[in-house]
Amino acid sequence: MKLIRKPLRLLLTGIGIIIFSSCGSSDKKGDASKPGGAQSGQGGQQPPMAVDIFVIKPTLINEKIEVSGSLEANETTEIHPEISGRLVQLNIAEGKFVKKGSLLAKIYDGDLQAQLKKFQVQLDIAKTNEERSAQLLKIQGISKSDYDASLLNVNNIKADIDITNANITKTEIRAPFDGRLGLKNISPGAFITPLTVLSTISQVDKLKLQFSVPEKYGAEIRNGQPVSFTVNGSEKTFTANVLATETTIGQNTRSLTVRAIVQNTDPALIPGTFANVQLILGNNPNAIMIPNSSVIPQGRKKQVFVFKDSKALPMEITTGVRDSANVQVLAGLVAGDTLITSGLLFLRPGIDVKTSQGSSKQ
16 A cells, blocks of 8 residues: 555656646746736837928929920912913922012913003004094084093003903912922923912021910910920020910810910921920919929829828828929918928828938928
């Protein structure tokens, strides 16, 4: 019996030691999980987020817009004959400058010249008869009505001569203004009609620049206002002055058409050339400019976060003109507001924030 009790006593002693060790470990884990234990946090409260800030100040800006336009000749037209006939002379030198009134083409007028000679002979005879009738009227050899008939015949022939001379003039096709001729479309001997285009003529020593601006800028365009523009193939910047604007806004484009006179003469300026037009619409000394990177798109709206009382507060804004780094704020912010410029993806309305050491306050 004694031999049996001794192993049993040893077994019970071992079990007690194991249980005691387990309870001690549980107490240590329980102590560690308590507030103030080795792994305890700060009551579950998240520390303020460090952000960069930007203090808004009024900025002087030039409201500048860029639009597309095209160069046009100051005057340009197609050259058509006024009457039909056979072309007997052609003086169109392609690409050459001509003076106003220069003879460009001549239509056959032999029949009209013959008719003119006929009327001139008739006029001489009619004048002689009118002079005789005037002498007879003085001695009452004829009645007043007979004299009036002879005078009427003279005037009728003069009118026929004027009509014939006008028709002869129509056979001469002359330059309507000083300009450069285009390519000719006909050859001598061709039969032409008023629908035939002989060539074109353009006044290229003075050019017009035509472009359109959005309707919201229409009221800011003034006659004489300077604009600058560039064209492909040239690194120069050219200037022009606004000549006039269209009287109404285009219903389809919602834009205002503007025409300006180009002040420069350069071989690179060719009618029909595409132009990139820059307009300065005025100086704004109190513009609110903020970094582009601080703006958060919200669908059709735009939002920024403002630093106030150590909180991040969202603010909806309306933007205006922009450049490569900044954008103008038209509504939503005022000078003196403090803008948050970093950590925007992690900000939530009302979250605690603090300024970082490297924060910019410009």
